[in-house]
């Protein structure tokens with residue numbers, strides 16, 4: 001009893017200090033409590049998971065400075081964006097640059113935008129600033145209250161004289177039930193769901209999907225995807241941001257799993273964007289730890305942009321199978337050199353001149369102490385001519401590259417053939433890799449016709465052997481200023497993936 005009272009007093013003190021503006025770090029030290037404890041206490045007392053309690057926001061500007069729309073498949077915002085009432089206070093909220101890009105690319109003035117995971121209202125604020133109508137819902141009434149506060153501003157008419165401002169409709173509701181919306185009535189969905197059991201947004205509110213673990217989470221998100229498909233107009237886009245998670249030592253590819261959920265409802269993948277995260281520590285303690293314990297900090301999320309296809313497009317996409325080529329693995333010799341600095345996060349931005357060399361060196365240094373073999377899938381129009389090597393000493397590392405995916409026009413049947421050959425190759429060569437060794441598959445996404453073939457996702461779906469544990473999903477990007485402009489509406493795909501599996505028998 002007495003202990004309870006002491007705890008209550010302490011909770012009050014902590015909240016008071018928080019309101020006075022003390023940082024989590026200072027509070028942690030003063031009361032010897034963890035960051036998670038402070039987060040839970042605030043969520044319980046205030047009904048929302050926010051990092052600042054003494055908030056009164058002065059608007060300095062209504063637009064980002066020097067804004068340019070993204071043109072490639074990798075989006076990176078060093079500053080999260082603090083125009084209008086945007087701030088990072090609502091935990092796990094997204095940078096306003098994301099909805100701004102999505103809204104500008106895939107909707108027009110007066111269009112109806114839906115965000116069914118409203119949070120503190122980032123998407124709704126952008127809709128108001130960009131002259132779009134918006135319906136935003138959240139399971140948490142306190143989040144909707146906060147979003148209403150954040151939307152309580154007037155845009156000076158002199159700033160945007162030539163368009164109408166629409167006040168967003170903010171509603172308490174459940175993303176799994178959009179029955180208040182008619183079929184084919186929404187022009188754009190732009191939303192940022194909770195991730196399975198990572199950040200909790202409420203104190204355990206009924207229907208809060210942030211409490212569910214992976215399998216339950218995905219099956220509830222299936223209902224959201226189904227409703228999304230129903231309410232969206234054909235030909236329109238649905239943009240969803242999602243990240244992977246690490247459980248124990250291995251990666252759960254939640255991003256690809258959620259993409260699967262939406263594809264199963266009938267969506268096509270129009271773009272697959274990598275969103276870089278910048279809050280990652282790449283020096284000091286983390287640098288040492290990352291090397292010593294051999295893991296990479298997750299520094300990317302996926303922004304999947306789906307399209308609800310028009311019927312005729314689906315029919316057009318049927319392709320005939322061609323059989324006059326072979327995709328064969330050829331052995332490559334590498335000359336590794338010590339990189340200047342190890343990569344320690346899941347995103348490797350490497351100088352374009354030495355891209356392959358630095359990438360290979362990083363892979364070899366992290367995942368190989370002894371022997372390795374590198375095979376590269378390339379295209380051969382004639383008969384099989386790759387040299388077959390049957391016997392190896394036991395390998396530490398097997399690297400499989402797929403250089404044919406760059407450069408040539410890749411068709412749907414080439415993708416299927418590649419996956420088939422890859423499966424066979426891995427099946428054949430895996431016995432040569434030591435227990436505790438690694439398999440690294442280097443691939444890139446390709447566009448086939450109008451839509452993206454998410455090859456990395458397809459490889460992960462294909463290689464389902466129990467002995468292959470996903471150790472890392474690395475995004476590798478050549479660092480060049482100014483990528484070639486695309487002649488169509490599509491983003492240039494500039495990133496590649498390294499799918500790093502640990503072999504555990």
Ligand SMILES: C[S@@+](CC[C@H](N)C(=O)[O-])C[C@H]1O[C@@H](n2cnc3c(N)ncnc32)[C@H](O)[C@@H]1O
Pocket residue numbers: 090092093094095116117118119120121122123137138139140143173174175176191192193194195201202207208209210
């Ligand atoms: C990642 S946050 C969204 C943050 C938002 N993009 C922002 O910038 O503020 C996910 C939100 O989903 C809400 N949520 C969880 N389950 C929900 C459900 N079943 N229906 C609607 N909202 C839900 C949570 O309350 C949380 O606010």
